[in-house]
Amino acid sequence: MKKVAVVYWSGTGNTEAMAQAVLEGAGADGKLFDAGSFSADMIKDFDAVAFGCPSMGSEVLEEEVFQPLWDSCVSVLGGTPIALFGSYGWGDGEWMRNWDEDAKAAGLNVACQFVICNEAPDDSALADCRRIGEALAM
Numbered sequence: 001m002k003k004v005a006v007v008y009w010s011g012t013g014n015t016e017a018m019a020q021a022v023l024e025g026a027g028a029d030g031k032l033f034d035a036g037s038f039s040a041d042m043i044k045d046f047d048a049v050a051f052g053c054p055s056m057g058s059e060v061l062e063e064e065v066f067q068p069l070w071d072s073c074v075s076v077l078g079g080t081p082i083a084l085f086g087s088y089g090w091g092d093g094e095w096m097r098n099w100d101e102d103a104k105a106a107g108l109n110v111a112c113q114f115v116i117c118n119e120a121p122d123d124s125a126l127a128d129c130r131r132i133g134e135a136l137a138m
């Protein structure tokens with residue numbers, strides 16, 4: 001099994017619940033990190049990374065902690081397989097479409113379709129999260 005880091009920011013727990021499901025899918029070698037406890041220099045210790053962040057501001061990533069972390073990771077990820085996930089509220093997922101496009105435009109190896117859900121993840125969203133964990137760990 002590959003070593004998968006699951007790195008997330010969550011204000012009210014919805015994206016955290018998704019992250020826990022990604023971790024379950026990633027198996028025994030998966031590790032969970034709150035965004036504040038992860039840094040770009042840790043990427044070399046993992047085979048794949050799942051990034052989770054909800055829609056914040058106006059259809060953007062959380063700007064204080066997660067966006068700077070993401071920016072620093074983009075320059076060192078290289079071909080490391082990644083997956084994106086997160087929760088949203090009243091929008092239509094625009095933040096994730098933009099994030100996914102930016103990741104691909106930066107040449108990153110986006111290994112699976114992103115997973116989004118409205119507010120708290122239901123069983124179907126949690127299953128999708130487990131699947132991206134499994135895909136990254138294969």
Ligand SMILES: Cc1cc2nc3c(=O)[nH]c(=O)nc-3n(C[C@H](O)[C@H](O)[C@H](O)COP(=O)(O)O)c2cc1C
Nearest residue numbers: 010011012013014015054057059087088089090091
């Ligand atoms: C400051 C703030 C800004 C938000 N901006 C958006 C937004 O632009 N679009 C949207 O769909 N939801 C927005 N939301 C709703 C959150 O994305 C939603 O509640 C999500 O489930 C929060 O995930 P979390 O529990 O992981 O923090 C915003 C919430 C907050 C607190």
